[in-house]
Amino acid sequence: MTAVVLRRGAELLLTLLTVSVLVFLLTSLAPGDPAEEILRRGGVQPTAAGVAALRAELGLDRPLFTRYLEWLLGVLRGDLGTSYADRSPVAAEIFSRVPATLRLAGAAALVAAGLAVLVSVRVTLRPHAPGSRAIALATVALTGVPPYIVGILLISVVAVGLRALPTGGDGGPGAVVLPALTLGLAGAATLLRLLRADLADALRQPFVKLAAAKGLRARRTVLVHAVRVAAPNAVTAAGVVLAELLAGAVVVETLFSWPGVGQLAVSAIRQRDVPVVQAYVLVTGAATVALLACVELCLAACDPRVRRR
């Protein structure tokens, strides 16, 4: 097990280093001049001297490799640079917004997992009931609709029409409901399909027949015994879905004015605030890689076959 951890750890570091190079290169080589973009924010035309002065101040006139090394050394010290837009430290800005994103992703994960388990169990218990099929169909259809459409529908019906929940922002406990629902529906599809298939498989196992012969009720067989057998694949997928939720938060956070890192990234991209974009991609990239590594370690701990690979 120690060997697995060490090997995975080394791979993780290599992955992160590759991510850092890609992040830096892609954002730095993107066309456009951040200095001019920043000076033009008021909608007026800067002088050539002003643009040159700002380029020098931001260090944009130095070689790319030097800038990368300095940036990497900074990142290793926990310094993600300063924002081009207002000169504030990027790390503080990102980390002040992480809790909001985690709250949203957590609530969305609850929606996704809850929906997946409820619907798959119901469909498995009564596979031929018309209600089951309708629910399964509706869920899959709904999860196939892009989040921004679901979000706009929820806003116009629940927030504007019924005035039951806020349209956006983070002004109270109810504010998370609509964005979490929007984001969670998107994640539920993958989980639902996996769990349904695995549950159906599990029900064909001999132990189900044994349970039935023993006189166990079908509901208890599914909820207690079959779900346990069917879970591992879904748990693996949950890791991927959680990573997707973090990434998908960009659209939903913008739509609902949710003060998380995704919203920060969108406004940074608009303003060509390169250090903030770099930090966002790096942090979410690192979080995704770490999340997947955790899932793998969990599986390795449970299943000896994974360890031998």
Added chain:
Amino acid sequence: MRGRGTILLLMLLSTVLMGCGGPEPATGQLTLAAPRDLVAGPRDPYYTHQTLRVWEPLVTVDDRLRPVPALAVSWASADRGRRWTFTLRDGVRFSDGTPLTAGAVVANVRRFLRIAPRQSAFFSLDAGMEAAYGKLRDVRAEDGKVVFELAEPVADLPGRLAGFFSMIQSPGAFASSGDFAGKPVGTGPYTLVEWVKGQRAVLAANPHHHGGAPAYDRIVIRVIPDANARVAALRAGEVDGLIDKGALLPGQVGAVAADDGFRVVRSPSALTHYLTFNAARGPFSDARLREAADLALDRRAIARTLLGGTATPGAAFLSPVFGELADPGVSAPYDPARARELVAAAGAPAGPVSILISSAETGQFPYAGIAEVLRAALEKAGLPARVTVAEATKSVMEAGDYDIFLSAYSVPNGDPDYLFRRFLRSDASWNVERRLGYRSAAFDDLVDRAATEIDPDARRGLYHRVQRLLAADRPMIPLAYQDNPVVTTSRVGGVTQNAAYVVDLGELVPRR
């Protein structure tokens, strides 16, 4: 078992729903939303936008971009525009209780000069504050007045200072570095009491305000960058109004204005949509083809349909908000037949001309649709065209790889000289680097003379000549003059907006 589960679920739901209704807003509180953060923070030259009325300038502009008194009640020029003296309003105190003095004004000017060049979320400062002062030799306090001594004459210093460039705050608000030491300390009707970056600003009435207390005790300004989310918040009753540049998109205005619960205020802004020609290469190096393109445009249809009636058709280079400086004699007729004749005479180009738009601007204005209409109009006139959308239009233009560029421009103050000098003078970086290829000694001379002409009639005459010259040369042509619609619920009155998108929060009053 099932019953208990249902009860639990209901309880959970009711807690969630109760939490989100929130308390009723206290009377005297107003909540508005804006597309961007109107607070920029302690490292910005101004800290807050002028709209918030935390600070006031010496001079501001009215709805015709004319300089009008704010903290300065009057001004006079001497030495043919080389010396300007501003008389300050009496009895004005900053929100920290200290009085406004000529010395405080001088300290603000010196601070600007010390920190320039400096970027801003609003209007960046050039080196030496050139857009504001021209060439400043000295600024000093004299008998309670403020005197600017300039190395070169400036025709209209109040116009140039109007707005951000003459912001006055208590000298005690600044640290020695020129950044803000704490919160902004101004003379306006409101003070900034809370700021959550990118989310909201909370303003409270300033007890020291010289004009008396404003009607609302507190104003909360929420930042809602997404246009649909802004209107949803308005319709859901979460905010009482939407303000600032781009508060309502052209496509949203009709539906919101049709609702009796809302009042849309449309006022002209200094923002104008221009078409910039690449005349450094063919086909538009041929003046006849530029004229053909100009005549082929149905500006009225574009303003009415695509811009949803939020704009008026362009003609003279300066929009009507420049008041009498705009030349009413310049017209821009729609004459597709004449356009076809001109193309036939000049000869159609071999390849299609490229209409360039920026993807950064398509979110606020329907540029993709306008570019399509332009393309169709040019093709009808015999000029094959294609539309190019680019993220970084600067590099495309500097490579000379475009023929027409559609974009909108504005001014940072009340001075038209800025537009001519920054965009079209023979040495302007826009003209040179973006390959406009416009070199006119006559234009340069007229612009330079107008900038230093202190006689208003003579200056107006010079600017009219400039605009007639541009209407004949066509390096850039105005497509439409853009309004900036803002909206409040019908419970809010006193909404006025000047040509620089400044809604005066101090004038807002509750209506029954």
